Amino acid sequence: MIVALIGNPNCGKSSLFNHLTGLRQKIGNFPGVTVDKKVGFCKISDGSDIQVIDLPGTYSLYPNSLDEQVVLEVLTNQNHADYPDLAVIVVDSSNLKRNLLLFEEVNDLGIPTVLALNMLDVANEIGITVNTPKLEKILGIPVVEVNAREGIGLEGLKLTIFRALEKKQIHQNIEVISEEIKPTVSKVREKFKLKSEYAALHYLLQTDKLAFLNVTEKKFLENIASELQLDADAFQAKEVMERYKDIGQTLSQVVEIESEKHNSLTLTQKIDNVLIHRFWGYVIFLGILFLIFQSVFTLANYPMDLIDGGIASLNDFLKSILPESKITDLLTDGLIAGIGGVVIFIPQIAFLFAFISILEESGYMARVVVLMDKLIRRFGMSGKSVVPLISSMACAVPAIMSARTIGNWKDRLITIMVTPLMSCSARLPIYTILIALVVPDDKLFGLFGFQGLALMGLYLLGFFSALVGGWFLKKILKTNERTFFVMELPTYKKPRWKQVGFTILEKVKTFVFEAGKVIVAISIVLWVLASYGPGEGFSKAEERVAAQNIGLSSDELEPKIAAEKLQNSYAGLFGKFIEPAIKPLGYDWKIGIALITSFAAREVFVGTISTIYSIGADDADDSTIKSRLKNEVNPETGEAVFSVATSYSLLIFYVFAMMCMSTIAVVYRETKSWKWPIIQLVYMSALAYVSAFAVYWWLK
Amino acid sequence: MKSVADLKEGEKGVISAFLDNKLALKLLEMGCLPGTEVTLDHKAPLGCPYCISVSEDYQLSLRKSEAVTILID
Numbered sequence: 001m002i003v004a005l006i007g008n009p010n011c012g013k014s015s016l017f018n019h020l021t022g023l024r025q026k027i028g029n030f031p032g033v034t035v036d037k038k039v040g041f042c043k044i045s046d047g048s049d050i051q052v053i054d055l056p057g058t059y060s061l062y063p064n065s066l067d068e069q070v071v072l073e074v075l076t077n078q079n080h081a082d083y084p085d086l087a088v089i090v091v092d093s094s095n096l097k098r099n100l101l102l103f104e105e106v107n108d109l110g111i112p113t114v115l116a117l118n119m120l121d122v123a124n125e126i127g128i129t130v131n132t133p134k135l136e137k138i139l140g141i142p143v144v145e146v147n148a149r150e151g152i153g154l155e156g157l158k159l160t161i162f163r164a165l166e167k168k169q170i171h172q173n174i175e176v177i178s179e180e181i182k183p184t185v186s187k188v189r190e191k192f193k194l195k196s197e198y199a200a201l202h203y204l205l206q207t208d209k210l211a212f213l214n215v216t217e218k219k220f221l222e223n224i225a226s227e228l229q230l231d232a233d234a235f236q237a238k239e240v241m242e243r244y245k246d247i248g249q250t251l252s253q254v255v256e257i258e259s260e261k262h263n264s265l266t267l268t269q270k271i272d273n274v275l276i277h278r279f280w281g282y283v284i285f286l287g288i289l290f291l292i293f294q295s296v297f298t299l300a301n302y303p304m305d306l307i308d309g310g311i312a313s314l315n316d317f318l319k320s321i322l323p324e325s326k327i328t329d330l331l332t333d334g335l336i337a338g339i340g341g342v343v344i345f346i347p348q349i350a351f352l353f354a355f356i357s358i359l360e361e362s363g364y365m366a367r368v369v370v371l372m373d374k375l376i377r378r379f380g381m382s383g384k385s386v387v388p389l390i391s392s393m394a395c396a397v398p399a400i401m402s403a404r405t406i407g408n409w410k411d412r413l414i415t416i417m418v419t420p421l422m423s424c425s426a427r428l429p430i431y432t433i434l435i436a437l438v439v440p441d442d443k444l445f446g447l448f449g450f451q452g453l454a455l456m457g458l459y460l461l462g463f464f465s466a467l468v469g470g471w472f473l474k475k476i477l478k479t480n481e482r483t484f485f486v487m488e489l490p491t492y493k494k495p496r497w498k499q500v501g502f503t504i505l506e507k508v509k510t511f512v513f514e515a516g517k518v519i520v521a522i523s524i525v526l527w528v529l530a531s532y533g534p535g536e537g538f539s540k541a542e543e544r545v546a547a548q549n550i551g552l553s554s555d556e557l558e559p560k561i562a563a564e565k566l567q568n569s570y571a572g573l574f575g576k577f578i579e580p581a582i583k584p585l586g587y588d589w590k591i592g593i594a595l596i597t598s599f600a601a602r603e604v605f606v607g608t609i610s611t612i613y614s615i616g617a618d619d620a621d622d623s624t625i626k627s628r629l630k631n632e633v634n635p636e637t638g639e640a641v642f643s644v645a646t647s648y649s650l651l652i653f654y655v656f657a658m659m660c661m662s663t664i665a666v667v668y669r670e671t672k673s674w675k676w677p678i679i680q681l682v683y684m685s686a687l688a689y690v691s692a693f694a695v696y697w698w699l700k
Numbered sequence: 701m702k703s704v705a706d707l708k709e710g711e712k713g714v715i716s717a718f719l720d721n722k723l724a725l726k727l728l729e730m731g732c733l734p735g736t737e738v739t740l741d742h743k744a745p746l747g748c749p750y751c752i753s754v755s756e757d758y759q760l761s762l763r764k765s766e767a768v769t770i771l772i773d
Contacts, residue, residue, distance in 0.1 A: 060729040095757050098731035233721050240728045265753050269741055278745035370761050374746040383749075484726055486766055489751060489759035 001050045001165055003042075004084035006071065006106055008099050009057035010490045011092040012118040012148035014038075017054040018502050019151045020158075037070075037082070045155075045162040053082055059098070061105045061202065062236055065483060066409060069209055075109055076202050077212045078194065086164055087111045088157075090148070093130055094123040096255060100247045101240065104173050107141065109202075110195030112168035114160055115143045127258035135254040140171025149496060174246045176239045177201055181228050188224060192217075205232045268363075268491040275367050285371060288364075289390060292355045300394075303347040311340035329531060330524070338523025341601055342516040345662070348425070349398040349511055350504050352391050356402055357503035361495035366487065373485070379467045380474025382406060382485065385415040389466065392422040393459070396663045400670055401507060410479040416670060417680055418469040420663050423462040423655060426602040430654050431458055433606055437629060438647040461655050465687070511666070523661075526600050530571040537568035571596055585653065585689065586646035586696040600661055602654065649696035656688035704752060705767040707740035713772030714738075720769040727770070730760065738772070 005020075007013040017025070021040025038054040055074060056067035063069040074082050087106050091099035107113045117130060136143040144160045146153035177185055177197055189200035203210065207221045274280055315332040322328040359365045365387065373383030381389075384406040392399035399419050406412035423431075432455075439454045532538065541564040549557060566572050567590075575592035582592050591609070598605035609629070632641040658664065658681050667677040707713055715736050718724030732738070732754055741759065742751040748764040 059726075062725065062729065064726055095731075098758075101729060101731075233725060236725050237721075237728060240725070241733065244731075244733055265741075265756060265759060268759065269753070272742055272751065276742045276744060276751065281745055366761065370744045370749055370751060373763070374744065374748045484723055484762075484766060485749060486723070486726060486730070486760060486762040488730065489761050491759075 001048075001086070002053060002082060002084045003050050003086045003088055003161060003165075004053045004055050004074070004082070005088050005090055006055050006075075006102065007057060007090035008059055008092065008102060010488060011057065011090050011099060013057060013090045014054060015148040015496065015499055016090055016116065016118065016146065016157075017052060018499065019148060019154055021052055023505075042158070044165075045159045050161070050165075053084065058102065060102055060240070061109075062206070063209060072202070072206065072209060073212060075106060075111065076199050076210060080212070084111060086114065086161065086168070088114045088116055088161065090116045090118050090146075092122075093117045093120045094126060094128060096123075096130070096251055097244070097247055100250070101243055103139075104243050104247065105198075107139075107170065108172060108176070108196060108198035110170055110199060112164060112170055113141050114157075114164050115139065115141060116157060117143060117145045118148050120145055121147060121149075129256045131254040131256075135250070138250050138253065139173070141169045173250075174242060176242055181230070184224060184228055188221065191220075204228070204230060205235060265491065268489075271492050272367070275364065276370060281367075281371055285368060288359075292352075292390075295351055295355070300347040300351045304344055307340065307344050307347070311336060311343070326531075330527065333531070334524045334527035335520070337527070338520040339516075341523055342512060342520060342662075345395060345397060345511065346508055348395050349508055352394055352398045353402070353504050353507045354500060356387060356391070357500045358495045361493065361499055363490040363492045366489045369487075370489075379470035380411070380414040380472075380477075381418075381470050382408065382411045385411060385470075388415050388419050389422060389463075392419045392424060395424050395426070396420045396422070396660065397511060397666045398507065400663070400666050401510065403670065408479075408483040410477055413477065413671065413676065414470050414473045416667055417473055417676065418466040420658055420660070420680070420684065421462050421466040421469055421656065423459045424602075424660075426660065427458075427654055429606045430602060431455055431651065433629075434642075434647045434651050437642055438644050458651060458655055461652075465656065469683075517665075523600055526571070526597060528570075529574070530566060530569050530597065533565070533569040533573065538565060541565045541568055566593065584696070585692045586643070586649045586700070588641060590641075591646075591650070602660055605654070643700075645696050645699035648699055649692040652695045653688045653692040656684055656691055658684040658688075702772050703768045704738060704740065704750070704770040704772060705764055707738075707772070709740055709742060712737055712739045715770060716773045717771045718769060719771065720766075723766055723769055730754075731757070732760070732770070738770075 005013050005017055017038065017040065020042045024042070025038060025040030040052050040054075041049050042052050044050055053074075055071050058068040058071045061072050061075070063072050074080050075084070075087075077083060089103040089106060091103065093099075103113070103115060115135075117132060117135075120130065123130065132143055132145055142160045142164055144153065144157050146157050182197065185197050185200050185204065188194075188203055189197050192200065192203060194200050194203070203213075203221055204225045207213065207218050207225065213221070275284060315336055318332050318336070319328060322331070356365070359368070368386055369383035371383070372386040376383060376385055385403070388399040388403040388406075390399075391402055396419055399422075400416050403412050403415045403419070406415060435451050435454050439451045441449070441451060443449050444453065533541075542561050545557060545561045545564045549560060552560075571593055572589075574596060576589040578592050578596075579587075579589040582595065587595070594605045594608040597608045629642045630640065664677045664681060667680060668674060671677070702713070703719075704713065715732060715734050715738060717734060718727065737755050739753045739756070740750060741753050744750070749761050750764065750767050751759055751761050752767075753759045
């Protein structure tokens with residue numbers, strides 16, 4: 001049995017879904033579209049399990065976005081795997097008039113319906129009382145009171161669902177189909193064996209939006225529609241007006257309003273006076289941003305260090321108890337290190353989404369969108385892109401996931417495509433070490449450290465290139481989807497911590513299981529490439545190093561052996577292979593290896609160059625790496641490898657280069673196609689290459 | 701003819717007609733019917749988008765380009 005939760009945005013539908021299903025939920029996709037499908041299981045009153053689907057929030061069955069189109073498709077396609085046996089329409093009781101529009105439409109499709117009156121407490125506060133039994137009598141279907149915020153009325157709802165599944169009730173409210181077209185609509189109904197004429201009407205009015213129909217069926221429907229001379233827009237307008245009139249009549253019998261108490265918006269308007277203020281609005285927004293950054297960087301560091309240390313000691317422990325073999329290495333350095341590379345992101349993702357979900361829950365996020373919309377619009381994005389752009393300064397992975405709140409596909413795609421240009425925290429170790437190498441540790445006007453300014457410059461470069469990238473994509477990308485900015489501003493509310501918890505859990509789960517699979521796979525491939533090499537070059541590396549360095553202790557020998565092995569591994573050979581390509585940027589083959597390995601994650605760069613310049617991984621303390629790099633000399637030219645030109649060239653390269661498997665994986669997941677991550681990889685690599693080349697030759 | 705975009709902050713008006721049919725459909729289903737009273741609550745600091753409240757029930761945000769298509773008495 002499938003029960004669908006349907007309702008307007010902000011009606012409390014998702015809270016109700018979480019209460020009904022608890023942790024027994026999973027997120028999948030609706031076939032063929034980039035819309036998440038939230039499905040869960042719930043035990044109803046006879047002890048049996050029903051499947052609950054949380055459909056995207058919508059105002060009517062006439063879709064304006066892909067999310068809303070899913071609602072239409074699921075509810076009009078009786079052969080759809082998710083076609084519900086029962087629809088629970090969740091409504092915001094403080095705004096019944098608008099919420100009942102969707103109820104009437106779904107009910108008229110012939111789907112048995114239950115009406116769940118939510119937010120009655122809010123309605124009461126502003127002086128609205130609803131006569132529930134009378135409403136039930138007029139509507140002719142079960143009406144049940146719930147409080148999704150507090151989780152009250154759930155048992156009553158489950159009992160009602162149980163009874164409604166036993167005795168399915170439909171009640172037609174008004175006739176929106178005129179007598180003239182009714183016979184023809186009935187024919188369509190018979191042909192597609194539909195439950196109601198109203199469903200058949202949607203087949204005629206919205207043929208092109210119903211992807212499940214085949215070409216002949218569409219042709220058939222289009223012919224009939226043109227015969228009837230149906231004007232879809234005019235019909236829709238007339239239908240909505242008629243329904244509102246009917247709803248108005250119903251509500252006049254069941255709703256009482258104490259007029260003097262009635263203004264729900266006073267408090268929200270007062271808060272808005274400050275939060276959308278032309279000066280304080282921005283000050284507060286920047287303050288909140290600062291707070292989020294501080295927390296994501298500082299607080300998330302503790303669990304991240306713990307995870308890092310935990311993975312390392314787990315590996316050491318496994319290495320100490322397992323026999324020394326390739327299989328042990330694959331398990332520890334390949335698989336567990338790969339899983340570690342996924343798990344390490346969890347704290348940042350959790351912190352970031354905790355903040356984002358609090359901002360969303362409280363209603364503030366909608367105000368940020370209002371504050372930023374005009375600024376960011378000229379760069380091909382909308383106010384709704386601000387959240388991902390900001391988040392990506394911590395990590396592009398959760399940032400790209402948060403771009404889902406953008407309804408317009410083009411805006412969302414542009415946001416996803418430029419988000420990795422923002423400098424993420426993984427670039428920080430690379431920036432730090434290279435800046436320390438070439439930027440003097442002096443102060444401008446004795447106040448601002450040059451090194452700090454250089455770091456800020458790199459972040460700004462990333463930010464501005466994201467804007468420019470957005471501007472270009474706006475010119476290139478074409479879209480037929482006409483969307484509007486108009487959106488409802490929710491009233492300010494206290495965040496529900498349970499809801500925040502669910503959001504964090506949901507995002508972390510998605511990341512670990514979707515993006516994580518790819519990251520682990522790539523890590524293993526990289527391990528293989530770095531641990532194996534062809535012929536004697538690789539297999540005899542240990543003996544060669546031992547012969548060259550007689551008299552060194554084994555502790556001193558080990559890093560040299562590791563470096564020799566890496567040079568002769570497939571990764572090392574590949575580094576040499578690509579050397580001609582990266583030479584114009586001022587890099588040698590050793591940097592080439594680091595570029596390749598940093599594909600798993602950017603921060604691997606520092607680890608790799610420290611290995612390859614035979615610095616033991618355990619004393620990877622900055623001063624050592626720094627002095628080693630400084631002293632590294634090109635054997636052919638006798639010049640320093642990390643010259644000023646090379647170092648700046650590398651810095652610029654890493655500002656632009658995509659260089660992160662996790663991001664590619666998450667872009668694939670979010671766009672559901674390889675096309676976009678590949679385009680992104682190509683354009684970012686090209687940008688990185690050309691800019692690094694220019695910087696190198698300019699400074700050289 | 702006056703539109704929502706001509707309102708000053710805090711000023712009220714009653715919707716009389718829509719100029720953009722597609723947007724009108726969206727606004728209709730969101731409860732903005734002809735005859736509904738709207739108040740311009742705030743303009744964003746850069747003059748766009750606008751925040752309006754609809755019959756003192758709920759708030760909508762819309763861009764200036766959208767506001768000019770909503771005519772008021």
